[in-house]
Amino acid sequence: MSLLSFDKKVVILADASSKLGSECANLFIERGAGAVLNYPPTKTSNRSESEVSIHRYDPLLLKHKSIVRTSHNLNEGDQIVAAAISNFGTIDTLVYHASSQDNSTDIADYKSWEGMREVDILGAFSLVKAAWPYFRKQRCGRIILVAETAFSIFALLGFAHTLAREGSKYGIIANVVAPEFPSYVTGLSGSTTTTALAQSSGSTVVSLARGPSDGHNSSLYIISDGQVLKFRWERSSGIMLNPDENFTLDALMPKWAIIEDFSNKSFPDGPMDFSTLLPKAKALPSNVFNNSTRFDGKVVIITGAAAGLGRCYALAFARLGASVVVNDLADPSEIVREITSFGGTANGYQASCKNGDQVVNAALAAFGHIDILVNNAGYLRDKAFVNMDEATWSAVLKVHMNGTYQMTRAVWPHFIKQGKGSIVNTASTSGIYGVFGQANYSTAKLGVLGIAETAAQEGSKYGIRVNTIAPVASTGALAAAWANTNEKQKGIDMKPDYNVPAVTLLCSDTLNGTPNVINGGLFEIGCGFHASTRLRPSAGCSFEFEKNITPEFLLQNWSNYPISATIGSFPTTNNSLLDSTNHRKTDIIGPIEYVYNDRDVILYNLSVGARRSEIPFVYERSKQFQPLPTFGTIAFLSPAVIDHHAQLSPNFTKSRSVLGEHYLEIYRYPIPTSGRLVSTGNVIEVLDKGNGALAISGYTTSDAGTGEKLFYNEVSFFMGGAGGFGGPREPSDRRPATRAYQMPARNPDHIMEYRTPEELAALYRLNGDREDIHICPAASSRSGFETPILHGRGFLGIAGRHIYLAAGPYRSIKGRFVSAVVPGCTLRTELWVDSSRVLFQMKIVETNKICIASGYADLLLQDTKAAARI
Numbered sequence: 060m061s062l063l064s065f066d067k068k069v070v071i072l073a074d075a076s077s078k079l080g081s082e083c084a085n086l087f088i089e090r091g092a093g094a095v096l097n098y099p100p101t102k103t104s105n106r107s108e109s110e111v112s113i114h115r116y117d118p119l120l121l122k123h124k125s126i127v128r129t130s131h132n133l134n135e136g137d138q139i140v141a142a143a144i145s146n147f148g149t150i151d152t153l154v155y156h157a158s159s160q161d162n163s164t165d166i167a168d169y170k171s172w173e174g175m176r177e178v179d180i181l182g183a184f185s186l187v188k189a190a191w192p193y194f195r196k197q198r199c200g201r202i203i204l205v206a207e208t209a210f211s212i213f214a215l216l217g218f219a220h221t222l223a224r225e226g227s228k229y230g231i232i233a234n235v236v237a238p239e240f241p242s243y244v245t246g247l248s249g250s251t252t253t254t255a256l257a258q259s260s261g262s263t264v265v266s267l268a269r270g271p272s273d274g275h276n277s278s279l280y281i282i283s284d285g286q287v288l289k290f291r292w293e294r295s296s297g298i299m300l301n302p303d304e305n306f307t308l309d310a311l312m313p314k315w316a317i318i319e320d321f322s323n324k325s326f327p328d329g330p331m332d333f334s335t336l337l338p339k340a341k342a343l344p345s346n347v348f349n350n351s352t353r354f355d356g357k358v359v360i361i362t363g364a365a366a367g368l369g370r371c372y373a374l375a376f377a378r379l380g381a382s383v384v385v386n387d388l389a390d391p392s393e394i395v396r397e398i399t400s401f402g403g404t405a406n407g408y409q410a411s412c413k414n415g416d417q418v419v420n421a422a423l424a425a426f427g428h429i430d431i432l433v434n435n436a437g438y439l440r441d442k443a444f445v446n447m448d449e450a451t452w453s454a455v456l457k458v459h460m461n462g463t464y465q466m467t468r469a470v471w472p473h474f475i476k477q478g479k480g481s482i483v484n485t486a487s488t489s490g491i492y493g494v495f496g497q498a499n500y501s502t503a504k505l506g507v508l509g510i511a512e513t514a515a516q517e518g519s520k521y522g523i524r525v526n527t528i529a530p531v532a533s534t535g536a537l538a539a540a541w542a543n544t545n546e547k548q549k550g551i552d553m554k555p556d557y558n559v560p561a562v563t564l565l566c567s568d569t570l571n572g573t574p575n576v577i578n579g580g581l582f583e584i585g586c587g588f589h590a591s592t593r594l595r596p597s598a599g600c601s602f603e604f605e606k607n608i609t610p611e612f613l614l615q616n617w618s619n620y621p622i623s624a625t626i627g628s629f630p631t632t633n634n635s636l637l638d639s640t641n642h643r644k645t646d647i648i649g650p651i652e653y654v655y656n657d658r659d660v661i662l663y664n665l666s667v668g669a670r671r672s673e674i675p676f677v678y679e680r681s682k683q684f685q686p687l688p689t690f691g692t693i694a695f696l697s698p699a700v701i702d703h704h705a706q707l708s709p710n711f712t713k714s715r716s717v718l719g720e721h722y723l724e725i726y727r728y729p730i731p732t733s734g735r736l737v738s739t740g741n742v743i744e745v746l747d748k749g750n751g752a753l754a755i756s757g758y759t760t761s762d763a764g765t766g767e768k769l770f771y772n773e774v775s776f777f778m779g780g781a782g783g784f785g786g787p788r789e790p791s792d793r794r795p796a797t798r799a800y801q802m803p804a805r806n807p808d809h810i811m812e813y814r815t816p817e818e819l820a821a822l823y824r825l826n827g828d829r830e831d832i833h834i835c836p837a838a839s840s841r842s843g844f845e846t847p848i849l850h851g852r853g854f855l856g857i858a859g860r861h862i863y864l865a866a867g868p869y870r871s872i873k874g875r876f877v878s879a880v881v882p883g884c885t886l887r888t889e890l891w892v893d894s895s896r897v898l899f900q901m902k903i904v905e906t907n908k909i910c911i912a913s914g915y916a917d918l919l920l921q922d923t924k925a926a927a928r929i
Contacts, residue, residue: 063269063610065092070152070268071143072096073133073186079205079238080156082261084126086610090265092152093125095143099133133157133178136186140193149197152268153190155183156205172210172464176456179211180502183218184452191231191445199230201268205260206237210509213490214460216279217505220493223277225444232276234267236260238283256282258608263287265610277493279594287613288599292491294583296323297590299336301343302557306587308564309349312571315564318582319591319749322786326597330488333531333553333586340587352567355380358426359566360419362412362466363436365389368485368532368555372433375559376566377403384408384422384429387436412436413457415465419473431566432470432482434463434507441496452499459503464510467525471514479522481566484511486529488583491592504529508581515579524578526565529592530558531585557586648740648756652763653694653827656733660686663693666823667856668813679732686730688869689859691723691770692852695738695758696827718851719753719775722796722873726768728919735763743773743793747786751779755790795871799913800898807889811861812904815849819882823853844879851876854886854910858901861888862916866897874914878903886910 070087074080075096087094127146131138133155143150157179183204194200204219206212215235222233238260260282267275279290298314300306359376363369365387373394377383382404385391391407398405406425410417412434422429437459440451463484474480489497490505508527515525532555561584567575581592600613657679664676664687675683740758753775760770773796790797816822820833828850831838839847855874862869880886885904890897895918901911 061611063090063265063614065090065151065269067091067093068151069093069095069143069147069149070154071139071150071186071190073136073139073153073155073182074099074157077156078257079260082257083154083156083264086261086265087152087268088126090610093127093147095127095129095139095146097129097131097133097139100130133182134185136182136184136189139186140189144193150190150193150200152201152203153186154203154205154264154268155186157182157207157211172468175208175210176461179206179208180214180218180456180460180506181449181453183215184449184498184502187218187222187233188444188447188449191226194226194231195229195445200226200232202226202231202233203264203267204233204235205264206235210506210513212237212279213509213512214502214506217490217493218498218502220277220490220505221495221498221501222444222493224493224495225498227276230272232272234275234277235279236263236267237279237281259287262608262610262613266613269610270614286599288596290594291326291597292328293321293324293593293595294327295319295321295591296325297583297588299340299343299588301340301345302337302554302587303341303345305346305348306557306560307346307350308560308567309352310346311560311564311589312352314589315570315577318589319577319580321591321593327492327592329492330529330531331583331585331588331590333588336588337553337586343587350379352563352569353380354431354563354566357381357430358384358422358428359431359433360384360386360422360429360466360470361433361435362386362418362462365391365394368530368558369433369435370394371555371559372435372562373405374398374403375556375563376431377401377405379563381431382406382426384418384425386410386412386418388412411458412462413465415462415467415469418466419469423473428477429470429473430480432466432480433562433566434466434482434484436462437485437503439497439500441500443496444498447498455499456503456506459500460506460510463507467510467514471518471523474518474523475521480518480524482511482514482518482523482525483562483565484508484525484527486511486527486581488529488531491529491581491583511581512579519578524565524575526577526579527581528558528561528565529581529583530555531583532558553586558584561589648742648758649695649697649738651695651697651738651740653736653738653760654734655736657684659826660684660690660732662822663687663690663826663856664860666819666826667853668815668860684732686732687856687860687863688725688730689723689852689856689872690730691725691760692721692772692855693826694736694760694770695740695772696852716776716778718876719777720873720875721775721852721855722773722871724771724795724871725869726770728868730769731762736760736769737763744791745786746790747782747788748777749782749788751777752781752786753777753790795917796873798873798915799875800915801913802889802898802900803891805891808892809861809865809890810887811865811890812885812887813857813861814885815857815880815882817883819853820847820849823850828853844881846881849880849882854880854901857886858888858899858911858914859916862890862897862899865890866892866916866918868919869897869916870919872914872916874899874901874911876910877912878908878910880910 065087070092072080072083072094075084076098084094084096127142129139129142140150187202202222204215206215219233219235226233238256263280263282281288281290295318298317300310354376359381361369361373361383364373364385373383373385377398383398385394385405385407387409388411390409395405395407408418408421412418419429440455442451467482470480484507486508487504490501493501511525511527518525531553533553561582565577569575570577583590583592661677661679667687667689669676671677674681675685676687678684738758738760740756743755743757746753755775758772759768761768824833832848833850834847836847858874859872880903887902887904888899890899897916897918899914900909902909
């Protein structure tokens with residue numbers, strides 16, 4: 060494909076000082092574009108960054124005449140746009156990239172929050188607002204918002220949703236690009252190097268600036284792990300109940316699993332039609348009265364609680380025994396009197412939710428602790444974007460986004476100290492899908508989701524749960540708008556009370572008799588209807604970072620496939636994980652060939668701890684020369700195995716995928732010390748674990764010449780972020796591969812230790828392991844490890860050697876991997892031996908963490924003295 064042409068096109072790069080900015084500049088200019096390159100002033104000087112940046116990254120730009128350099132702050136959009144108009148007379152593409160902020164996801168990091176709010180969000184508004192009249196006049200324009208902070212991604216996506224709706228009739232397209240964005244949505248966390256990430260992100264930006272508009276508007280694109288993925292909203296089929304007088308959290312609770320079941324999902328581009336749903340809900344069978352779940356002893360803060368939804372929440376929690384802090388900018392005394400009139404406990408505090416510390420301190424002064432926070436405060440200031448000024452924009456964001464953040468930040472240390480807490484944030488379908496005239500509200504409300512998801516990830520380790528609702532209710536301005544402008548809505552009373560069951564359920568400690576673990580969810584609710592909504596990939600393109608990824612390559616892929624299907628290396632028939640497990644059983648992996656000799660045997664034995672004194676394992680002329688039994692785990696090591704898992708799900712990401720269990724069965728002793736082997740495998744089943752999927756595959760290894768079977772390996776592979784497809788949760792019984800044993804209560808019969816050398820992961824790779832995480836610091840870092848880690852089969856081999864030395868040869872071995880091992884630590888294998896079986900577990904001595912659990916080996920029993928000769 061020839062280079063895309065940007066001849067006579069003009070692009071603005073809001074921040075050209077970063078590697079991504081300079082990569083975009085080069086790509087645009089190479090293709091003929093005129094460019095306004097803005098280099099924001101440094102924090103310590105008013106001098107432009109242009110000289111430093113160009114000499115460092117942009118040698119091409121030194122020669123190019125069709126560029127204009129500016130040096131403005133990112134919230135000075137009018138001046139940047141003015142430079143484009145005065146020099147080129149037009150603008151075609153606007154790329155907003157706020158690269159100056161850190162990527163902190165710490166809720167307590169107020170500096171990061173303020174930087175995001177003032178630069179990422181306000182800067183995006185300033186620049187787009189300045190360019191908007193020109194885009195409207197020329198009836199075309201491309202807006203690409205690049206987000207690098209966890210807080211800003213959702214806010215900018217909400218902004219893009221409404222920009223796309225308001226700009227559609229003028230040919231204006233808005234999209235969001237997120238390089239290596241860490242999120243509950245994907246778990247994707249990056250590429251191998253900053254340069255490679257800039258290259259792939261820059262190509263994505265340029266392809267969106269010139270590609271087709273159909274299907275590529277109001278979308279999120281994430282770049283990570285050799286993939287560019289396009290996301291869309293998915294909604295579960297949900298549940299609808301009659302919103303009668305018995306509609307309580309106890310009526311909703313038994314149905315909650317249905318709400319989070321995505322086996323029959325839809326792909327919405329707008330909210331549910333509640334005017335149609337409500338009459339249907341009222342026609343359903345009545346609920347049976349049940350009010351057993353209570354909140355006695357709990358303290359709840361509710362913002363915006365003087366009226367509307369907040370008032371209903373306050374009354375409900377009080378009736379269920381909670382002590383309620385009624386917070387509102389308006390006088391909360393009336394609702395406090397109403398609560399105390401029926402014997403409830405409440406305390407009013409009149410203040411803006413932006414003063415989170417004051418509200419929390421008042422709650423602590425009144426009740427001594429806090430258990431629940433419901434962030435509900437908010438208001439509307441609707442205007443078409445062309446007429447919206449900065450004051451109108453900022454006022455809405457300060458209440459919704461900043462108020463939610465300040466309240467969350469204020470309760471956070473108290474929740475951490477007590478080891479638990481529940482937060483419910485209030486988003487809106489306006490943010491999820493976009494609404495004409497609500498660019499400020501859409502940005503703020505989806506930004507609230509960004510706060511919630513960041514807090515949910517961080518809070519999970521402290522017992523803090525954070526969820527988000529998008530409620531519908533005919534209150535305040537919304538009710539007036541429906542009554543005056545929409546005949547269909549007249550007479551439809553979407554009571555705010557209908558949202559109470561979901562809010563109280565999300566805050567309860569138990570769910571159907573078990574601890575409530577709902578965390579990080581987004582739920583559309585109202586009028587008896589409840590559904591879970593999430594972002595998931597709908598299309599994508601895989602590539603190798605080592606190869607030159609170009610805009611033309613991406614655009615060619617996106618142009619050649621339906622938008623509703625996945626593209627590149629993914630299945631094109633269905634966005635769910637599998638159409639059926641039985642179908643996948645017939646998919647053959649391989650054949651994978653493995654040729655080895657005595658050198659490879661010695662190398663393997665050394666890589667799992669064999670010592671030079673163990674002659675049968677390290678000296679090829681020994682009469683007893685042999686591979687250790689776990690040598691059978693490496694014959695099928697191949698990139699093809701990992702690639703096959705990528706075929707199972709468009710959500711597959713290497714950085715979130717780990718070994719679960721490994722079972723090895725050895726058919727022949729002695730194991731040959733050289734040979735040519737061939738392995739074939741197939742997927743046995745795929746289990747839906749909710750937040751991920753567990754793919755179980757089996758591999759048979761045979762002698763390529765004789766066909767004699769030598770080994771059988773069965774491996775479970777956890778794929779984070781790939782669940783929710785409606786499959787079975789528990790495995791079928793495939794004894795002995797599914798056996799799991801508890802370790803005996805008595806002391807181990809044998810304890811064996813091995814101090815691993817720091818080079819062990821590098822050494823083990825020579826057996827055929829080519830995974831970056833075991834050698835590349837950048838790859839291990841993006842998966843959450845400070846240094847490269849040892850392959851799970853590597854420390855299973857160490858445990859296998861210990862078993863061989865203590866009890867002799869075995870015909871099968873199985874272990875469950877539960878912790879990562881960093882080379883340099885000491886591994887301790889604890890063994891319990893009976894006449895035919897060894898039970899074992901492995902611990903990391905320095906941390907006392909178990910790294911292999913529920914292990915066992917069935918002994919061969921043909922030569923129990925073999926080990927004694929070592």
